[in-house]
Amino acid sequence: METTKVKLSELRIHPLVLKIKKYQPNPFITFSMKHFPKKTAVIVVLRDGIYYIIDGGHRYYSAIEAGNFESLDCIVLDITDSEILDTRITYNLKTKVHMSEKCFNIEHILGLIGTNQGKRNDLLGMDKLNDENEFGTAGKNRFEIACMQSGLNFSSRTLRKLMGVYDYEKTDNSLGLIEGIDDGTYKIDTAYKLMLSSIEKDDKKAVKQKIKIEALNKDVWFKVFEQSSVDLSNLKKYRPQFGMLSPTYWTMKEYRNQGEMKYGQEDTLKEYLDNSRKFIEALIDIMDENGVFVIVIGESYAGGYKSIITQYEMMILETGVEIIGKCPWIKSNSTPVMVKDFFRTVDETIFVCKMKGAKVNFNPLMKTTKEGKKMVKKSHKAKDGTNRFFIQSDETIVSNVIVTPVVNDSEYKKYDPDFTHDAPAPMAVYQQFVESYTLPGMTCIDIHCGTGQGLEVFARNGCNAIGVDIDPVSVEFCNKRMNMVLGERTESELQQAA
The missing domain is CATH 3.90.1530.10 (Conserved hypothetical protein from pyrococcus furiosus pfu- 392566-001, ParB domain)
Structure with missing residues (x-):
């Protein structure tokens, strides 16, 4: 009107x-x-x-x-x-007084009006809200008086939750929690829990941002060893917290300078799995007790399906480590050999393993949600028919399905245009796992380092990098690459195996 x-x-x-x-x-x-x-x-x-x-x-x-x-x-x-x-x-x-106006009046009653958010939260005692013996400087009685004077029909503890939400929305009102309380969408307790969830998500995001900044400023070192990865006992002193290996796939390629083992060219699958186990056990022997390592492995269809991935998984479990999970890796522009009576094969498998009983650091790689903003969403109803809500962040964890093109030669050719390698893994594959399972200052190892893709990703995430490869050409290239990546020669070692 x-x-x-x-x-x-x-x-x-x-x-x-x-x-x-x-x-x-x-x-x-x-x-x-x-x-x-x-x-x-x-x-x-x-x-x-x-x-x-x-x-x-x-x-x-x-x-x-x-x-x-x-x-x-x-x-x-x-x-x-x-x-x-x-x-x-x-x-x-x-006539209905809006909840924000009620909160403003209560704030006046409590005498807490100000702009310093940190002090305000201390006064309200929000950090110990669930402790009935702790009520901050404002005191339990003052909240009870505020309830009475404001005509609010709930406890002082509920009022503290309401004021906590009101105080939070002074710095972030994107969720509209007070508005939701006012129009009856949320109960005060529900809004308070949503606020806590929002704060937790913001804190996690802040931690990840801090890690990224720290990674950029972290002084790191690298070492590259020319030796077989069957015996890594000389590297035991480094106790890497993260390991990566992209071993030769059975019967698919024949790499240069592979020594007597001729890994990947074994006559039988059993021999290939036995040799693979030697590499994994050598890595396990030097890993930190809370270490995580990742294995990239592909299926072979030469002469028919061999069930390599299944048998490889069983072999991993036999070593005594735990498999956290496995990721299908889809190569978006793969050009595989066509298989008789079957579809075009473009997938490989990535196993994520941890030491037995390890306490794993996990700060997963995130992607932007479809909405691109933090918001309250409705979930399924409770048994009593009431609505339930949750906070969706502006980011969500990436799925376990990894989709990348095959490696772009420019990732390593820029360091030496004459260097070649038959099958390097893309840096994007390394990045997903390094970002998710490491922290700046950790030591990481790639025991089939090849073109040094993993070593560069380690260093760019603030981690010390150890590379091992039996091919002297690859070792020389990795040293060159890492010196260029770090801008100067740091603590590089080139160690000849006995």
Whole structure:
């Protein structure tokens, strides 16, 4: 309905209303009117040039008390005197003070108005909200008094939760929790739990951002060893917390300078699995007790399906480590050999393993959600039929399905355009696992380092990098690459195996 401004001097309380209601200035309404730009209109009727108030007497007297109001917004009704009291009842049923205004008034009652958020939270005792013996500087009794004076029909503890949400939304109101409490979407306890969830997600995001900044500033070293990875006992002193190996796939390629083992060219699958186990056990022997390592392995369809991945998985378990999970790796532009009576094969498998009983560091790689913002979402209903809600962050954990193109030669050719390698893994594959399972300052190892893709990713994530390869050409290239990556020669070692 349209409002009109009416001077205070032209306003009076209607005599019929005065018979049933006694008014006096209300300090909390006075305070609210001074500080909130939006005022609820007073309901009036016009009689002989005087506007008679039928609803809004407290606002009228508080405006006079405040001393800085010349007029009030009014809604003028065209009704008879016989309709006044019924109309007043109707408007009183409709009148509703917004929850944010109630919180503002409570804040005034508690005497906590200010701008220093940290001190405010200390005063409210929000950090120990669930401890009935701890109520902050404000004190339990003051919250009880605030409940009583504000006419709120709930406990002081519930009020503390409400004020916690109100205080939080002063710095982040993107979720609209107070609005949700006001319109009945959330109970106060629900809104409070959503707030805690939001804070937790923000804290995790801040930790990841801190890790990324630390990674950029971390001084790291690298070492590259020319030797077989069957025996890594000389590297035991480094105790790497993260390992990666992309071993030769059986019967697929024949690599240069592979020594007597001719790994990948064994006559039988059993021999290949036995040799693979030697590499894995050598790595396990030098890993930190809380270490994680990742194995990239592919299936061979030469001469028919061999069930290599299944048998490889069983072989890993036989070594005594735990498999956290496995990731299908889909090569989006793969050009495999066509298999008779089967589809085009573009997948390989990545096993993520940990030492037995290891306490794993896991800060997963994230991606932006479809909405791209933090928001409250509705989940399934509870057994009693009530709605449930959860906080969706603006980011979500990436899935275990990895999709990348095959390696782009430019990832390593920029360090030496003449260097070649038959099957390097893309840096994006390393990045997902290194970012998720390491922290700056950790030591990482790649025991089939090849082109040094993993070593560069280790270093760029603030980790010390150890590489092992039996091919002297690859070792020489990795040293060259890492010196260029780090900008100067650091603590590189080139160690010839005995």
